[in-house]
Amino acid sequence: TNLPHNRPTNNFSTPDASGSTSQAANILEALEVGSKMLLLDEDTCATNFMIRDRRMRMLVADSKEPITPFISRIKALYTQHQVSCVLVIGGSGDYFEVADSVVQMDSYLPIDVTAKAKAIAEKTRITADEWVEREEKEKPLRIGQPRLPVSESLQRIGDKTKALSVEKAVVGSAELDLSAVEQLVEKSQTRCIADIIIALPKYLSNAKCLSHALDLLEKDLDNLSGSSSKPSGLDAVGKWIQGCYARPRRFEIAAALNRLREAQFKMVRQP
Numbered sequence: 001t002n003l004p005h006n007r008p009t010n011n012f013s014t015p016d017a018s019g020s021t022s023q024a025a026n027i028l029e030a031l032e033v034g035s036k037m038l039l040l041d042e043d044t045c046a047t048n049f050m051i052r053d054r055r056m057r058m059l060v061a062d063s064k065e066p067i068t069p070f071i072s073r074i075k076a077l078y079t080q081h082q083v084s085c086v087l088v089i090g091g092s093g094d095y096f097e098v099a100d101s102v103v104q105m106d107s108y109l110p111i112d113v114t115a116k117a118k119a120i121a122e123k124t125r126i127t128a129d130e131w132v133e134r135e136e137k138e139k140p141l142r143i144g145q146p147r148l149p150v151s152e153s154l155q156r157i158g159d160k161t162k163a164l165s166v167e168k169a170v171v172g173s174a175e176l177d178l179s180a181v182e183q184l185v186e187k188s189q190t191r192c193i194a195d196i197i198i199a200l201p202k203y204l205s206n207a208k209c210l211s212h213a214l215d216l217l218e219k220d221l222d223n224l225s226g227s228s229s230k231p232s233g234l235d236a237v238g239k240w241i242q243g244c245y246a247r248p249r250r251f252e253i254a255a256a257l258n259r260l261r262e263a264q265f266k267m268v269r270q271p
Helices: 019-032 054-059 074-081 114-123 128-136 151-155 187-199 210-222 250-258
Strands: 037-041 084-088 103-106 109-112 147-149 161-163 168-171 174-177 265-267
Touching: 019 250, 074 084, 147 151, 147 210, 161 187, 168 187, 187 250, 210 250
Parallel strands: 037 084
Antiparallel strands: 103 109, 147 265, 161 168, 168 174
């Protein structure tokens, strides 16, 4: 289903994304750079992205709703792309139907309640017609067309960097807000990410896509056989040896790049 005014959902941009659109984009960004595990907490998820119950689907038909609920794609993520999901949920029992394992926390102790959850799902099974609609959404799931950052867009902002905190940094003339990237725990990681963004253009020239560029970067970061004249590892990131970096994962590097408003991307055709 397209957006209002017939705007397609597979290729559009907006400076004011909704919660559901933001969550969908976040997931695709993680998958784009190779994530094989998604961790989702119901408390910080967009409800209409996670699920649409029977009454809402009766009121608003699927043909009128551009958002495909995550519950309708979660199985395809694993069967087609080998991406596992761990969900922390306390209010949506519909996920019992598609869960492989259900663990209940009782007084801080984990209890396997998969059999009980499956029995409840069977007892309250949705109608056959509704299940057919969900099965329709298990058709081939396309992760998305690969992208490649445009080097010139990163070079234009300048090469000065400063980590203000774990959550904020200055990259050239741009401000970088990483407050939603909760996996960052050290200011030295943020400092490293800022300098990686400045150094990234030299990897983009030989890269096929963003994930490939990060592969090339990580190859250099893994190399610890450098010297004072030719630094390696984290020392190869900055203009000089600083000793004040902590290595971030590729996922946080990609998340930062995707949150740099000055960064531009181009779509890459797949062979």
